[in-house]
Amino acid sequence: MPDMPHDQQVTHRYVVHYPAHEPRRKDPNYRDFEAYRRRTKSTAQCFMGLDRGDFGECAGELELHHAHIEFALLNSVDLKLLDRKYPGVGDPKVVGAWVESAENLMWLCARHHRGHGGVHSASASDWEAQKFVRNLIS
Helix, strand or coil: CCCCCCCCCCCCCCCCCCCCCCCHHHCCCHHHHHHHHHHHHHHCCCHHHHHHCCCCCCCCCEEEEECCCCHHHHHHCCHHHHHHHCCCCCCCCCHHHHHCCHHHEEEEEHHHHHCCCCCCCCCHHHHHHCCCCCCCCC
């Protein structure tokens, strides 16, 4: 007989060390973020819903998420490590624009962005697993 399904409460608690950074609106590349938002908002769909081909668990307004590097972390990024994964991006003259570009931005509904199962709330493994397991996180 297979094991019975069960719920498990998970709490993640750790400190993230954000570097000092200017307010977003003072960032010279913020205009790129806003231009991308304006250009794509009318046709935007939640990445999770698109990935699944099912928007049934999507909820709330669409929001832009920095997929790989958050703006607030930009001043501490090891550019050599970033350049290994994204060649050419490790140049200090272009990294800011890349952070605010389509390659680093994805639309997510509020639930999948900041909700319990959101990319900012769930562990990376749980975020990935919920692409394939319905109602994994509540």
